[in-house]
Amino acid sequence: MGSIRKGVLGGFMGKVGSVVGSKWKGTYLLRSLPEVIKRKNISLKCLQQRARFTQTNRFISDARHLVRLGFRPVSKNRTTFNAAYDANDTFFQFENDHVVADFPNLQLSKGGLSKLENVHLTLDETGVLQIRWGTVDIIQVDGEECMVHLFVYRDDMQYSKSYIDLAKASDMSAEVMLTDSMKGHKLHLYAFYCTASALTKDYVSKTSYAEISAS
Template sequence: MGKISQGVLGGFSGKVGNVVGGTWKGIDYMRIKPANVSNPRTAGQVDQRSKFSTTLKFLQSMTDFLRVGFKLYANKMTQFNAAMSYNLNNAITGSYPNFTIDYANALVSRGGLVGAANAAVSSSGGLVEFTWDDNTGSGNAQATDKALLVVYNPTKDESIYDSAGAVRSATSQNLGMPASYVGDDVEAFIGFLSEDGKEVANSVYIGSVTVA
């Protein structure tokens, strides 16, 4: 039985027929209770499940990082869900059952801050080495913007990242890799976060590098 908490024009919680009501983050909602289908298997549903799983596999190892990278897009949803939505719609390539992440179109941070210029990646001594140009003064880029760095290891489904890295004017930073990563190909991304934390740049996919 549903319960009306704010008069006849307010929201309600519980179930009335096949309508379910509730509140999430202070927002009243109503939804239709889905039919009891134990395992829908239409071609479209199977495709979407596979795309979802591929995207989830990519992002779940960097959940904490995404709280910073997608902080500006967590409007009535979590930062992780905002990242899932963007990448599910923009960064999936291939066809069922061989969907993969198109890293060049993927974002691990998103916003209007000017991004990295001429970024590159290399590896030696168990380090992944990021370099970029100091493009301070280009648009809203500031020397004090902090680098957002991600190294994703698709072989191990793990990520190493820094959500408050070197400043833009430093033009380089290293991330240490676990010994078990040596010989693995990893994917590198760089973005920026303003010093006050209010602006974020779209991440740039730098490329793949073998950890040496």
Template sequence: MGTYNKGILGPFSGKVGTVVGANWRGKDIMRSLPKKGSRKASELQLLQRAKFLIVNEFLTPINPILGKYFGSNAGDKTRINQALSYHMREAVTYVDPSFVMEYDKVQIAKGDLLGIQNPTVIASGSNGVKYNWEDNSGQGEAKATDQLVVVVYAPASNLYFYLLTAGTRSAASATLTLPTYFAGLEVQSWITFASADEKHYATSVYMGAVTVS
């Protein structure tokens, strides 16, 4: 693989002859076309591909959250790459004939900000999901203005809903009103706090399942 600043007609993407052009991490690159292999994938390779597919499909809808709040960009490992690696390693298990996500191990954020203290969740009617917690503003770097970040997922319908500003830390309570198509569905959810300037964030907490009413 090589990098270049100017091609004959400037940077390009896609296949041209025997090379492929692309932009990777802000650099224009060229690489040769891969050779077609004749080997069949082993059972282990097929399982790994299936595992990757399940995790990637689960995480992709919440990439905007992961890209903000999961770890820190370090070298070649973006936040989204770190999230993918973590979930491949820790949050998926094989249940014949496929892989399934372990919701209690899923994390939407990983950071050093003081987290949520003693959170609870209930379905509150009118498509609402209500979260309560203890206000721990002033401890460490926790501030009253820290914003509650919520991700809700309905496995049966593969529906997602998230909100970056569901409430403040000092409010000690927030009710999320879901779209009407969530009515009657069991949902899983995860919550975390992020500072108002989004520079600091806490490791998320799994809140379990409730049925939207």
């Protein structure tokens, strides 16, 4: 049963018949319950679309802590998750009986600042991965340092790891130790920089991409 808030003319929360009331970012919303459709024979196209949706959703879920920073400036009336989904959906396609990713075009951020340029990766024999980059648009905003965030995505899309506040943008380099789950695979790395002010202002860079074999 739904409950009315702020009198008869106010919004309500909960389920009333086929309608559900909720509140998001201070705004009361109404939505209808989804119609349950039972299908015994699901088309191949529908199964392929489900597979694409599942993999896109998994990618964004794995990177959710970074997505909340990287897509905040462009989310507006959407959640950061939905904004990230819309930006990445077309880069997951179903081919040859499985989902493939267009790794270089995946995005974890969509801001007004230029991306990290000239990203270079080196891996030593002890498993230390060093990331170097060139100049950035800004290194500080109102006394607050811009921080670099990193996401490592394994080539089979079955493992990932996030690094929040890995280094200052002004450091021009950072190091991470490869985990056992990363070794023996091709790794896709995504990096961007921003300040905590990115939650209210557009101090977020676009996403930089690089790859390296960890075999």
